Amino acid sequence: MTTGVRRRMGVDERRAQLIGVALELFSHRSPDEVSVDEIAAAAGISRPLVYHYFPGKQSLYEAALGRAADELAGRFLEAHEGPLGARLLRVMGRFFDFVDEHGPGFAALLRGGPSGGSSTANAMIDGVRQAAYAQILAHLRVARPPARLEIVVRSWVSLAESTALLWLDGRRVPRAELELQLVHDFAALAAVSAAHDEEMAGIVLRVFAQEPADGPFGGLLGRLSALAPAVPAPPSQRDR
Numbered sequence: 001m002t003t004g005v006r007r008r009m010g011v012d013e014r015r016a017q018l019i020g021v022a023l024e025l026f027s028h029r030s031p032d033e034v035s036v037d038e039i040a041a042a043a044g045i046s047r048p049l050v051y052h053y054f055p056g057k058q059s060l061y062e063a064a065l066g067r068a069a070d071e072l073a074g075r076f077l078e079a080h081e082g083p084l085g086a087r088l089l090r091v092m093g094r095f096f097d098f099v100d101e102h103g104p105g106f107a108a109l110l111r112g113g114p115s116g117g118s119s120t121a122n123a124m125i126d127g128v129r130q131a132a133y134a135q136i137l138a139h140l141r142v143a144r145p146p147a148r149l150e151i152v153v154r155s156w157v158s159l160a161e162s163t164a165l166l167w168l169d170g171r172r173v174p175r176a177e178l179e180l181q182l183v184h185d186f187a188a189l190a191a192v193s194a195a196h197d198e199e200m201a202g203i204v205l206r207v208f209a210q211e212p213a214d215g216p217f218g219g220l221l222g223r224l225s226a227l228a229p230a231v232p233a234p235p236s237q238r239d240r
Helices: 011-028 036-043 047-053 057-074 084-101 103-110 119-140 147-168 175-194 198-208 216-230
Strands: none
Touching: 011 036, 011 047, 011 057, 011 103, 036 047, 036 057, 057 084, 057 103, 057 119, 084 103, 084 119, 084 147, 084 175, 084 216, 103 119, 103 147, 119 147, 147 175, 147 198, 175 198, 175 216
C-alpha cells in the first residue's frame, strides 16, 4: 500500500489511508514490531504528519483493529438456507481466509493489541465474539437460548479462536481438515449437552433431522460409528 508519491488528501481520506497501511503492516507482523516511522514511510508521509491524524500508535492500532473486527464479524454472515452443517463449513472457510490473510495481526487482535492491549481493543474483540454468537443463534432459530445452548455456542466460538491461533504456529494440520473438524466440534458439543438436557435435545434433534447423510454432520456420525467397535462396553453391559 506504499503510495510512493505524496499528495494532498482530505482528513477522512488520509485517516482511511493510514488505517489501511497500518492494517496491512499489522497483518504481517505483530503491532509491537511495527514502528510509526514504518507506517509513515509506507504511507509516503512524514512521522509528524502521522501524529497529526492519530495521537499515537495505540490509537492508530485501535482504528485498524476496528476495521479488522468489522471484517472478521462479517465472515460469520451466512444465508439462513440449507443444512446447518454446510452453512457452518462455509463460515469456517471464510474465518480461516481471514486468519490466513492476517496471521500476526489476527493473533495480536485476539490478544488485545500491542503490549497487552487496551479496554477499547478488548471491547472490539468482545464485539466480534458477540456478533458470531448472535449469528449462530439466528441459524439455530432460537430467540431465547437456554443456558446450556449459550455455553455450547460461546464455547465453540472460543474453540474456533484458539484452534486458529494454534494452527498459525506452524500450520501442521491441513486447513481444510481443521475447518471440517470445527464443524464436527460444534455438533459434538451440542450432542453432549443434549444428552444432559431435554430442551437441548429438542433443539439438536430438530437440527439433525434436516441434515443430509453426506453433509458435515452426517459425516461425523459415520466417523464415530467406525470407532464404536473399538470402545469397550460398560461393565454392566458386558454379560448381556
